[in-house]
Amino acid sequence: MSEPILKATNLSRHFKVGGSLFRKPKILRAVEDVSLTVQQGETLAIVGESGCGKSTLARMLMRLIEPTSGQMTFEGRQIDLAQGRALTELRRDMQFIFQDPFSSLNPRMTVGRLVGEPIETHAPQLSARERRAKVAELLAQVGLRPEHADRYPHEFSGGQRQRIGIARALASGPKLIIGDEPVSALDVSVQAQVINLLADLRDRLGLTLVVIAHDLAVIRHMSDRVAVMYLGSVVEEGGTDDIFARPRHPYTRALLSAIPVAEYGRTRQQIPLEGEMPSPLDPPSGCRFHTRCPFARDACKTEAPVLRATDTAPGHRAACHFFEEIAAENPPPPATEGSGRTDAARARFALYADAIAGTETRPRAET
């Protein structure tokens, strides 16, 4: 594969919490020693539960938060120290889609100005008329109409606002887009529309995507590669299909086994996780997952594991001392398949999919 478009090496971000003149502040280790590479044209998903540091990581990659330590390169250029013009250029090539389409759009600006603003910054040579044409083109690209440019965000539904956010991100002509939970605030039916839109845009514009999410089904659908985070560190990474079929880290396995599947009669055996994620103010020693890991041994309490290659597929790595033994001794929990849809129901789903795709339907003459 070619040179990675984005590369992060040993990134950390610590926040100081509390403290005063006479008391040392506590250190919150939001992201600890994370290394990632994103290849040109791929979609990388970063998954984890709330508080695992995935949003902090995304904002660091975007330089919205300064890293405490570590290096980042974008297309080979070092970006962790970029300032001024270099940073502006970086923002042209890298854009961000926020989770909440309600708070991330300025309510006092029209859609036209919201989408036009990045164009003003990154292509100041364009005349107002050219800019307006470009805004109309961007709105069409995300499935909105040109006349929407004169309206305000509150006039739109959540899904439409997210489309506005995407149009705004596309306005500077970026090569890479980072989405922080870009679809999780949306209802299922609208979420599917936005997922399809992002896939279309990626293919049409040759974009590279980094998607932060907690919904594993969404991630499986959208991404080529997955990095699983727990308490500030990447615990497992690899190809999406491989991770979902052969997860190696106990946390990934527990996470996958906890998702309720929308299928009747499917029983799954869960790997129960006790308790909750410890505080990043006071992370456990050794392997950070050992306090909840059902397979933890003594060594896990003292030695911190590092990411190492697994036997399953190239590029699949897990940070666990014992994943080989655990995988051998604990085969994936058996899941009984659901009883499955009836043939008539399958015919109905096929008919629906065809109708959505544009096939005409008509009532049968005789039922």
Next chain:
Amino acid sequence: MKRGLDGGEEACSFNQSTNGLTLAQNSLSSASTPLLEVRALSLGFGPSRTELLKGVRYAVNAGQTLCIVGESGCGKSVSSLAIMGLLPKGAARITEADIRFRGEPYDLSDPAALRRHRGADIAIIFQEPMTSLNPAFRVGDQIAEAVTAHNDVSDAQARDRAIEMLRRVGIPAPEARMNEYPHQLSGGMRQRVMIAMALANDPALLIADEPTTALDVTIQSQILDLIRNLQAETGMGTIMITHDLGVVAEIADTVAVMYAGTIVEAGPVERIFNDPQHPYTIGLMSSMPKLTGPRERLATVPGTVPTTDTMPPGCRFSTRCPFARPICAETPPDHALGDGHRALCHFAPLNQRLERA
């Protein structure tokens, strides 16, 4: 101290009916009549003449779980708030309400009667436990208040009951947790406190409004297990309101699919998942990314939910339905499809009544 909306204010009679008694009553009544039967519920807000809820109808038996599934704004929460009598006074115009609770008429226009039920034999838990708990009071006091509101007990007895409930919902060291404030607890722990409060008076019916939506998936499965176990212990009926079809498949006995204020399809969980009939149910299921099988482009439900101003006549799904035809401007028939499975669609079952042109 009257800030908590739900069980915080009101509670029931655990001292009069022990667990065993409640269980016996519930299983008796389940054989004959549903625990809660909403035969028809319609209501509107403000000046708009369009009813937000139109002819909503569902039933739940003791010991069983009904899942009401739908997207934001479909009215799934409003219907349960109406039943609890928690809609702001004067805001809602209830135009039709024929409801039975344990076979007896349940009168939404009688606030005093609703208050006797609320938190006593009907309890509710909400999605966001942080805003449903009063931040200024210790959680133990809030649970104890739910007990004293409906029972003639001493403070010490109420306190003991609160500790017992915290233990039952799996909170470690309940005596110490009693004295903590809501902000000192994690999201999962807060939801456990809410459940403890709701169940403090052994309700016959628990309404859970998106109880796990704000939680992480590993915590979600802990809470679902907890609700399931408590239900098996007490024999209460549960109405679970959710947008997550995965949760539905996991815990429902019966399902009601709601769209724009109407129940468009309802039936046993197996029928809904394996043999769905309504185009909206099919669209909703097609929109969900899958965890297994090939990754294909998602078939979506086009467009957005109509507002009360743009609500179409007849079938409310007609503006987004790929099969819509002129007849859909007329109110669709309620097709009974056997085993309590029904769908509100002119063309159900689709594959028998429609074909590719």
